[in-house]
Amino acid sequence: MKKLILLLLLFWTCGDKVYAGIDETPVIDPTNTYVFMSGVLQWQSPTLSSFNKRNRKDEELYNLLLSKGVKKENTVFLADNQATLANMKTRMKELLQQSKEGSVFIFYYAGHGVRGGNGPVCFANYDYTSGNGFEVSVVSELISAHFKGSEIWLLADCCYSGSLLGEAKKIGAKGKKVICFTSSTSCNISTGNWTFTQTMIDCFSGLGLCDRNGDGKISLAETKSELFDAMKYREKQLSGTVFYNTDESVSLSLGVAAKNNVKSIRYVYVQQNTKFEPARVLSETNTAVTGELYHYSDKVQVTVPAGKTKEIAFAEYPVGLKVQVEWNGKYYPAEIKETKGGFHYIHYTGYDDSWNEWVMYDRILTADRKKCTIEWQGAWYPGEVLQQKDGKYFVHYTGYGNDWDEWVGPGRVRL
DSSP: OOOOOOOOOOOOOOOSOOOTTOOOOOSSOGGGEEEEEEEOOOOSSTTSOOOOOTTOHHHHHHHHHHHTTOOGGGEEEEEGGGOOHHHHHHHHHHHHHTOOTTOEEEEEEESOEEEOTTSOEEEOOTTOBTTBSEETHHHHHHHHHHOOSSEEEEEEOSTTTTHHHHHHHHHHTTTOEEEEEESSOTTSOOOSSSHHHHHHHHHHTTOGGGOTTOSSSOBHHHHHHHHHHHHHHHHOOOOEEEEESSOTTOBOSSSOOOOOOOSSOOEEEEEETTEEEEEEEEEEOSSEEEEEEEETTEEEEEEEEGGGEEEOOOOOOOTTOEEEEEETTEEEEEEEEEEETTEEEEEETTSOGGGOEEEOGGGEEOTTOEEEEEEETTEEEEEEEEEEETTEEEEEETTSOGGGOEEEOGGGEEO
16 A cells, blocks of 8 residues: 555635636635645554655645635644544544535545555554544545535545545535545555645646646646646556536636646656656757656756657557456456556456456556567667557567657567
């Protein structure tokens, strides 16, 4: 079980710029919004690894919400040893009981997501032990029992955070508006970086890059696309999103987005020493590319020659294919049941469906892999063909990371 880092929330913030014709009526009234945040980056038990607290994003988000008009008395922020199981349940219940007609409730957790076998997923409280965890189902139970308002936001950045999607469905079935964003699916672990949270911050703060259609606002649909792309290209991870009883065109921010000067939304690899790192393109010419890297909790801008970049490439195998899938350092027979944007939903042969998960090509072995040599900048290197399609070859260089994988033409491959 890996991280769960943060999650969250912010749904407003904007720049000073004003665009003619843009409705600036707040979608959410911050004075009638209730926020429960629990950020746990260290635990009593030594079996749960701690996270670096440098530039912790939960604090940043909390302070930002306050700066946008959320009343401090309408918030609960439990950090680390404050987030015991009893405290999380009690304080969340008390906050929900304060809600009023028409109010909004935002739930946030940062830390570890834990699932033991086929048991329930827990958001690991500070005093977590087996049998003493904050089960994800508690979220919908407390909301159903005590929330008097009309709209709920469920946000989580952690392993198995997608389990919140099921809780969102339960709440939505009762007629409430529900917006749910998660860093992973219910069956997958999550990255140890703050990529999910940073993306949510970008969207809620009105960052122009997130305004994909240039209309001066950032909608739920644009946020969904931003999150999917950031997690796919930066982390090779499938995010989760569901909306109930609300329209995807609804704007997240309380004001207008900053002007977007980027012509196209895309990610590329930029070479940094001997590695390629995923970067969001901020600007480019025929000779140079400026991109934004993300390192744990820091954005870093770099400008490199165009020749030091390459497209981020993936193999996508067909549904029904029998494969071997890596799990915890070993390979197991499996079958691909579904595909989505470079992700494969697989079922492990001989195991029940609770083990099903979404994986990318880098965890999959197929029977069609072939040894080869590959030309790169005039030299030939040993490697493997992972997939052949439409007259091209998807190759992996032996001894190099997956960041070097790419599609090449037949003139660059010797089988």
